[in-house]
Amino acid sequence: MTDRTEPSSAACSSAGYSSLGASPADPSAEPVTYRAALTRALDDAMAADAGVVVIGEDVAGGAGAAAQGGTGGAFGVTAGLYDRFGAERVIDTPIAESAMLSMAAGAAATGLRPVVDLMFADFAHVAADPLVNHIAQAGALFGDAPGQAGHLPLVIRAAFGAGDRSGAQHSQPLHGALLRLPAIRLALPATPADAYALLTHAIACAEPVVVLEHKRLYDTTGPLAGDALPWGRARVVRAGRDATLLAVAGQVAPALDAAERLSGHGIEVEVVDPRTLNPLDLGTLTASLARTGRLAITDEDRCAAEIVAGRLAETAFALLQAPPCLICPAPGPVPFAPGLEDAWAPDAPRIAEALRRLCTDG
């Protein structure tokens, strides 16, 4: 098994990545949306490598209808790519997620670099067999020695998260379920710059990567080229001395908000965004815990928080002055009604209250 403690995975510094790395991000500081940053990453990768293809339902849109290409996926991330690269590389599929992912795996094993748009992360479970039994086991199935076909340069993008009144089957997080599959790299960008950098890296990576995009983030803005960090490195978003608060994707903003609220009450929280959960940057995280002595994790996926807390307890238990504090939804489906859904995902007041207790009672 590869050592997941290594922030820069060898598999992900392949020749493919280097050649793509030569295509620089737009240095302009003009803010772009998270959505546009993802589009730009796809566009740049497709321009640089003819093997990169986008596959999914309505990624172009209107296949077989009067006008094609006007949709660009359920969230508009692939908008414009059909006009630029055509139907051969922006591939609309029937609704058949299981075949879609298996097909992408077979294509990745034979020379393409597919980027599958699953639409909602919930639909990954429709394709559980290719994901769990094939893509995650590819090394055993096709051989994992250099040059063997078990290295699948495959990206799966999916939108997840509560907050848009989509109900139980269009809101679930996926990362907790994927963390038990060590062969699948997992990125959860929180900013446009990270969306661009992490998706660019994912496409260049010689191994399967799942990129999970929180629905609440698509319209948020920021520079395209941020303070670049290598793949697998966590970002200390806000420095603090009293507790380390981990948050990814959609939880980073409420985590920061909570930290600011507590700052007025003499509690300084260090907010750390791991950016990738596989690999997990244990070095940066442990260094933070050495400063603060307290660990909190807020995540819409309690299983993910439990796994990360477990790994940190494994390596940094002696640094902890209190048990890890998980600030996560109560068990159960994501409810529809605004009042119920807003109470489901931990917001800034709930995160702040949990941290206040951690830092005062602990």
Added chain:
Amino acid sequence: MPAPTSQPTPGSDQTPAPNDWTDACARAAWAGLVRCRRFEDAVMDAWRAGDIPGVVHVATGQEATAVGAALALAPGDMVTSTHRGHGHALALGTDPTALMAELMGRRTGLVAGRGGSKHLSDPERGLLATNAIVGASVPLAAGAALSAKTRQTGGVALAFTGDGATNQGAVFEAMVMAVALALPLIILVENNGYAQTTASAYASGGQSLAARARGFGLAADTVDGSRVDLVWSAVSRAADRARLGLGPSFIEAAVGRLEGFFSLDAQAYRGADEVARLRAAACPLARFRAKARGGLDDATLAAIETDQADAVDAALAAARAAPPAGP
């Protein structure tokens, strides 16, 4: 009947109503059709006004499949449905106030505001559940059919599903299972021509969906889904077969989707005149007036329409006044 080779067109069947389509059938069908239409129009208005959170998938133009199927089923039969399920629930008799309240996220909603538009359930009326995973209604209905067969209730299960769903592996597997186990299952495909924005003909290579099902061993038929009387007749035949232990049936009903895939759909993929053409040729309400009204005169239809409009308006007002669901 020869196997169909291409997908049917909504609004194409000009045959007279079946002989056993009585005025009582027509009266009940008209009430259902206008209730569903009025309800979905009210849903779109309420959504535009900001009273319905999230997005909605209305079934405007697909009323005849909901109403015709519900008329053909008996108490104790179970139905599963899709993300476009408001009409199915209403046709089965779900209280429009509880349904509207659910869409608005109210405490008095059908499932207390926890489900929303895509997640409805009213088992007492025969609605096991609607579903937002495309295709999932079919194997779930196979389970309800297995239950009816094993418990010898005499009941059947009907899965509403769409053309897009017929490309899902789970639907193929459910057909295999239903044939092998001779389940009392009816798969009613509402083929509205599009899986979101992707044309049904693209996804299926232009093949008849009914012909595919026939290949699996189901009794498979096509029907003009704009005709409530013909849908009723087709589902009645399928239900009779199922109750006699003759196994599963598949009905491909051609319908016209008169609104977008969902409330945010700009419909750039459709020709500008397509919806107008469908409204003229395949509106189930117009088709009822032309082909299925039996002896009902205009005054009778107007009176029923007024009653149903009043019921929907009352439901809308009651749902708006209900308290929001909260923790």
